[in-house]
Amino acid sequence: MTAELSERRHLINLSYRLLGSLADAEDVVQETFARWYALTRDQRDAIASPGAWLTTVASRICLDLLGSARVRRERYVGEWIPEPVPDWTDDPADRVTLDESVSMAFLVVLESMTPAERVAFVLHDVFCHSFAEVAEIVGRTPAACRQLASSARRRVLAAPAAPTARRAEVVRAFRQAWEAKDIEALIGLLDPGVTVTADGGGLADAVLRPLEGVDQVVRYAVELAGALSGLTIVERTVNGQPGLVARRDGVTVTVMAFDVAGDRITNIWAVRNPEKLRAWTMEG
Numbered sequence: 001m002t003a004e005l006s007e008r009r010h011l012i013n014l015s016y017r018l019l020g021s022l023a024d025a026e027d028v029v030q031e032t033f034a035r036w037y038a039l040t041r042d043q044r045d046a047i048a049s050p051g052a053w054l055t056t057v058a059s060r061i062c063l064d065l066l067g068s069a070r071v072r073r074e075r076y077v078g079e080w081i082p083e084p085v086p087d088w089t090d091d092p093a094d095r096v097t098l099d100e101s102v103s104m105a106f107l108v109v110l111e112s113m114t115p116a117e118r119v120a121f122v123l124h125d126v127f128c129h130s131f132a133e134v135a136e137i138v139g140r141t142p143a144a145c146r147q148l149a150s151s152a153r154r155r156v157l158a159a160p161a162a163p164t165a166r167r168a169e170v171v172r173a174f175r176q177a178w179e180a181k182d183i184e185a186l187i188g189l190l191d192p193g194v195t196v197t198a199d200g201g202g203l204a205d206a207v208l209r210p211l212e213g214v215d216q217v218v219r220y221a222v223e224l225a226g227a228l229s230g231l232t233i234v235e236r237t238v239n240g241q242p243g244l245v246a247r248r249d250g251v252t253v254t255v256m257a258f259d260v261a262g263d264r265i266t267n268i269w270a271v272r273n274p275e276k277l278r279a280w281t282m283e284g
Helices: 003-019 022-038 041-045 050-074 104-111 115-126 131-138 142-157 164-180 183-189 214-225
Strands: 190-199 232-238 241-248 251-261 264-271
Touching: 003 022, 003 050, 003 115, 022 050, 050 115, 050 131, 104 115, 104 142, 104 251, 104 264, 115 131, 115 142, 131 142, 164 183, 164 214, 164 232, 164 241, 164 251, 164 264, 183 190, 183 214, 190 214, 232 251
Parallel strands: 190 264
Antiparallel strands: 232 241, 241 251, 251 264
């Protein structure tokens, strides 16, 4: 892997975790390298650590985008869910390393943070940058960045996850019960406070507000089960965790991610916005 390819992959991984959007992450990396190549050769040669320079620029672009994201989300139709990523992509430079820091549950927690909290936490806790380095990027003191990361860390630790193997068993059982319209089995797999959030972005049919509680979720699941005859539901890795993908005529129309606590599903995220399913258009 060339040095530039390695740096691009690192920046994609960083930007995706900061923004929750692969498309936006790709734009950030493109802009970062555009700024790098806009420097003269002498200016580039004077930079002691090109990797650190690229990380700083990309992080600052992400910080600016996070600051404006709230306004953009207010115009978004329905709920906004982070863009799901598969365990493959066509371009190695765009491949996101799958671990707990890209699970949908983790990204949703990151969405609840302020831009500064999110950047400080991801840079320090996920990518192991010192607080002195983080401070230079976010424009705050190292002590302030330490507090930001600590606040963010408490939110993450408050959401424990079940082991991946157990998640896979629960997701498989859910798929089987859903396809069979087995209401009793569905009830047994769902946490009493289960929440379903769908993201159609105004481009695909989806509930506009989260559904909460077993009764609402089971009723909705059974209604949807009637449409399953035209769909193929397959188990796939979604953001590094067991999930489901629904295809119609070979085209991915829904990607579902799950959060599981113990033996029960606590959250289901269903992404239906086709603009967020580009990476799922072909089998890996």
